[in-house]
Amino acid sequence: xxxxxxxxxxxxxxxxxxxxxxxxxxxxxxxxxxxxxxxxxxxxxxxxxxxxxxxxxxxxxxxxxxxxxxxxxxxxxxxxxxxxxxxxxxxxxxxxxxxxxxxxxxxxxxxxxxxxxxxxxxxxxxxxxxxxxxxxxxxxxxxxxxxxxxxxxxxxxxxxxxxxxxxxxxxxxxxxxxxxxxxxxxxxxxxxxxxxxxxxxxxxxxxxxxxxxxxxxxxxxxxxxxxxxxxxxxxxxxxxxxxxxxxxxxxxxxxxxxxxxxxxxxxxxxxxxxxxxxxxxxxxxxxxxxxxxxxxxxxxxxxxxxxxxxxxxxxxxxxxxxxxxxxxxxxxxxxxxxxxxxxxxxxxxxxxxxxxxxxxxxxxxxxxxxxxxxxxxxxxxxxxxxxxxxxxxxxxxxxxxxxxxxxxxxxxxxxxxxxxxxxxxxxxxxxxxxxxxxxxxxxxxxxxxxxxxxxxxxxxxxxxxxxxxxxxxxxxxxxxxxxxxxxxxxxxxxxxxxxxxxxxxxxxxxxxxxxxxxxxxxxxxxxxxxxxxxxxxxxxxxxxxxxxxxxxxxxxxxxxxxxxxxxxxxxxxxxxxxxxxxxxxxxxxxxxxxxxxxxxxxxxxxxxxxxxxxxxxxxxxxxxxxxxxxxxxxxxxxxxxxxxxxxxxxxxxxxxxx
Amino acid sequence: xxxxxxxxxxxxxxxxxxxxxxxxxxxxxxxxxxxxxxxxxxxxxxxxxxxxxxxxxxxxxxxxxxxxxxxxxxxxxxxxxxxxxxxxxxxxxxxxxxxxxxxxxxxxxxxxxxxxxxxxxxxxxxxxxxxxxxxxxxxxxxxxxxxxxxxxxxxxxxxxxxxxxxxxxxxxxxxxxxxxxxxxxxxx
Numbered sequence: 133x134x135x136x137x138x139x140x141x142x143x144x145x146x147x148x149x150x151x152x153x154x155x156x157x158x159x160x161x162x163x164x165x166x167x168x169x170x171x172x173x174x175x176x177x178x179x180x181x182x183x184x185x186x187x188x189x190x191x192x193x194x195x196x197x198x199x200x201x202x203x204x205x206x207x208x209x210x211x212x213x214x215x216x217x218x219x220x221x222x223x224x225x226x227x228x229x230x231x232x233x234x235x236x237x238x239x240x241x242x243x244x245x246x247x248x249x250x251x252x253x254x255x256x257x258x259x260x261x262x263x264x265x266x267x268x269x270x271x272x273x274x275x276x277x278x279x280x281x282x283x284x285x286x287x288x289x290x291x292x293x294x295x296x297x298x299x300x301x302x303x304x305x306x307x308x309x310x311x312x313x314x315x316x317x318x319x320x321x322x323x324x325x326x327x328x329x330x331x332x333x334x335x336x337x338x339x340x341x342x343x344x345x346x347x348x349x350x351x352x353x354x355x356x357x358x359x360x361x362x363x364x365x366x367x368x369x370x371x372x373x374x375x376x377x378x379x380x381x382x383x384x385x386x387x388x389x390x391x392x393x394x395x396x397x398x399x400x401x402x403x404x405x406x407x408x409x410x411x412x413x414x415x416x417x418x419x420x421x422x423x424x425x426x427x428x429x430x431x432x433x434x435x436x437x438x439x440x441x442x443x444x445x446x447x448x449x450x451x452x453x454x455x456x457x458x459x460x461x462x463x464x465x466x467x468x469x470x471x472x473x474x475x476x477x478x479x480x481x482x483x484x485x486x487x488x489x490x491x492x493x494x495x496x497x498x499x500x501x502x503x504x505x506x507x508x509x510x511x512x513x514x515x516x517x518x519x520x521x522x523x524x525x526x527x528x529x530x531x532x533x534x535x536x537x538x539x540x541x542x543x544x545x546x547x548x549x550x551x552x553x554x555x556x557x558x559x560x561x562x563x564x565x566x567x568x569x570x571x572x573x574x575x576x577x578x579x580x581x582x583x584x585x586x587x588x589x590x591x592x593x594x595x596x597x598x599x600x601x602x603x604x605x606x607x608x609x610x611x612x613x614x615x616x617x618x619x620x621x622x623x624x625x626x627x628x629x630x631x632x633x634x635x636x637x638x639x640x641x642x643x644x645x646x647x648x649x650x651x652x653x654x655x656x657x658x659x660x661x662x663x664x665x666x667x668x669x670x671x672x673x674x675x676x677x678x679x680x681x682x683x684x685x686x687x688x689x690x691x692x693x694x695x696x697x698x699x700x701x702x703x704x705x706x707x708x709x710x711x712x713x714x715x716x717x718x719x720x721x722x723x724x725x726x727x728x729x730x731x732x733x734x735x736x737x738x739x740x741x742x743x744x745x746x747x748x749x750x751x752x753x754x755x756x757x758x759x760x761x762x763x764x765x766x767x768x769x770x771x772x773x774x775x776x777x778x779x780x781x782x783x784x785x786x787x788x789x790x
Numbered sequence: 791x792x793x794x795x796x797x798x799x800x801x802x803x804x805x806x807x808x809x810x811x812x813x814x815x816x817x818x819x820x821x822x823x824x825x826x827x828x829x830x831x832x833x834x835x836x837x838x839x840x841x842x843x844x845x846x847x848x849x850x851x852x853x854x855x856x857x858x859x860x861x862x863x864x865x866x867x868x869x870x871x872x873x874x875x876x877x878x879x880x881x882x883x884x885x886x887x888x889x890x891x892x893x894x895x896x897x898x899x900x901x902x903x904x905x906x907x908x909x910x911x912x913x914x915x916x917x918x919x920x921x922x923x924x925x926x927x928x929x930x931x932x933x934x935x936x937x938x939x940x941x942x943x944x945x946x947x948x949x950x951x952x953x954x955x956x957x958x959x960x961x962x963x964x965x966x967x968x969x970x971x972x973x974x975x976x977x978x
Contacts, residue, residue, distance in 0.1 A: 290865060423811070442815060443812075443815065446808060446811050446812060449808070450804060450808045453804045454801065454804060457797065457800050457801065457804070458797075461794055461796070461797040461800075464794070502807075502810060502811075505810055505811070505813065505814050505817075506810060508817055509810060509813050
């Protein structure tokens with residue numbers, strides 16, 4: 133398939149999306165369900181078309197067709213096949229097409245899954261999704277066409293940015309996209325409900341799995357990004373409060389708040405307006421994230437070329453928000469609920485506090501991210517907002533959230549008494565004290581770190597007690613063996629215990645993050661054959677080595693790592709040169725243990741034959757990566773939970789039988 | 791019409807945020823004003839790439855200088871190659887009112903020469919030393935960066951990224967005015 137045919141498919145996709153925008157409304161007005169069915173079919177057809185367009189782009193990448201500008205800009209013939217395919221989303225235009233493909237996939241699934249249910253709102257869900265399609269496809273066929281060709285055809289491509297040639301870079305962007313885009317589905321359902329004035333809990337219940345799904349991928353995407361930064365960039369950290377990181381973090385924060393607050397609506401019929409606000413904000417922030425990455429409005433290490441799509445995105449965000457909030461305020465009377473938290477000490481209050489904290493952090497991050505722009509607009513000064521600002525505010529709020537997991541698990545719906553709390557908090561508080569004492573004995577004196585460990589131990593104790601109690605009860609009820617009792621407990625309340633596994637992941641991530649409070653750094657220059665000391669480690673520099681790996685030329689320092697005279701491992705920190713880039717890249721060597729990572733980066737090879745190394749001893753990093761399996765398992769369990777579906781009376785009467 | 795102050799509050803907030811980002815389009819966050827502007831340009835002596843003689847910057851005083859930092863591996867340098875060569879032919883060779891100098895950084899003589907040949911550069915090209923002394927003196931952030939030095943040897947402007955024809959034309963006029971009224975101080 134040629135790029136031109138691919139482009140024709142893009143225009144065809146635009147046509148069916150336009151159909152999907154107007155026809156469902158017509159179907160509702162004329163009371164003709166067949167029209168709505170046809171729009172659902174158009175939505176599925178859209179997926180076929182954009183897949184065909186993508187196939188053309190993939191083919192151009194694999195076949196080194198540098199006549200396609202986007203391929204020329206982001207690939208070269210010496211690139212491993214793996215990266216030729218992932219270069220698809222390595223640049224601006226391709227990633228926009230990738231976005232469209234993912235959204236088309238999800239929209240088609242929505243169109244397919246809800247053919248017979250959610251009939252009242254589904255026409256406008258389809259409309260909402262297709263409006264997003266029209267926007268993306270308009271960009272794709274005009275400003276941002278990844279299939280644009282050029283003449284004469286260059287012999288060689290410019291090459292993929294070597295920094296992006298890392299496995300995490302293959303998975304990280306698609307995962308983030310799945311997350312960002314996933315929130316479009318609950319948003320579309322929210323809009324559908326607002327348009328139709330069907331403001332019961334149906335949209336919340338229907339989209340629960342979509343929300344979990346989006347949350348999961350947004351979380352994984354960010355963690356993979358952190359891992360990439362840690363292993364590939366060589367500065368020894370995984371999070372830098374860079375605008376583009378913040379851009380992904382903000383929808384995550386509001387999305388996480390949403391994930392929690394919809395439970396209040398589902399269980400207690402509360403926070404109906406708030407949930408609408410949260411999903412509108414989360415969706416807008418998802419798009420804002422893309423806008424920030426692409427527009428070049430904020431200074432970021434994530435160097436996407438500045439492009440013309442910035443203003444288009446800004447206009448789209450503005451329109452989406454204005455329309456969504458107008459709809460919300462038109463229906464606000466129907467949404468306001470008489471239910472409020474009846475008592476200060478109740479699970480409801482702890483959910484409210486949870487939301488307050490999440491939104492508080494999100495607001496802080498937003499302020500810090502746009503502040504340089506604000507300062508320049510008002511005072512005309514250039515400044516940048518760095519880690520300390522964010523950490524000062526986000527860390528205490530984060531620690532409070534960690535402790536709140538424990539509190540919320542203990543506390544009952546509607547009403548709890550102080551006496552009950554005191555009784556139940558005794559053991560977890562004891563756990564926290566033990567953790568603080570233990571950390572202190574291990575030499576941890578940083579207040580922040582101690583606070584994290586205390587909160588983590590508190591919550592971990594609560595989670596353990598809560599689960600054990602349930603398992604014990606189960607065992608006695610049915611005379612099961614322990615593992616079966618445990619499994620049954622989990623499967624009988626997937627929502628609760630999926631959540632529990634997730635929260636264990638949160639505990640681990642926090643412990644990993646706390647390691648930042650006491651990491652150590654050494655800068656060493658070692659002549660060949662000599663030894664230097666970094667903390668409890670001794671490093672023997674054996675000499676330099678050169679070798680080829682894929683398309684990169686590596687120059688490594690061979691370092692033998694000793695502790696107490698015992699050889700632990702030979703590490704090979706290196707600098708790599710890629711044919712398409714003059715700047716050498718740092719290839720770090722890491723020795724991972726439960727206690728800390730020994731992180732070794734080669735700073736330079738000196739003229740006298742010595743090597744200069746950056747050594748970081750990063751405590752507890754491995755713990756943070758434990759979030760990967762735990763989040764996966766937790767979401768896997770929680771997604772099995774099926775809420776009692778709401779009945780839809782008398783729909784056939786409204787539309788006739790389909 | 792919705793008569794709720796909350797609604798109008800939300801709308802104003804959206805408006806404010808959008809206005810702020812729209813303002814963002816008009817400024818470049820990467821553009822940090824160089825403290826070198828208005829200061830005398832750091833002097834240096836370099837060998838010509840093709841081995842034909844050397845050049846000392848201070849010897850050129852009396853004529854404005856366009857000092858361009860480039861590299862054979864830099865993509866944007868390819869984009870501006872033709873513009874620089876054109877400026878050399880037009881303002882230097884033909885009109886004798888501007889000297890164009892290119893200093894390559896983090897490069898090898900072979901690659902730099904090959905690049906110069908490929909783009910038909912005939913103006914004075916040199917290579918920074920291995921320690922990157924000249925680059926450090928000029929506080930380079932990346933390549934290409936271009937400094938406009940007036941006849942009095944002061945840096946008048948620093949361009950980050952590729953130059954344009956308009957920029958060179960404007961700067962030439964400005965530096966001519968600058969010389970006509972030497973009392974005028976440019977802030978740094």
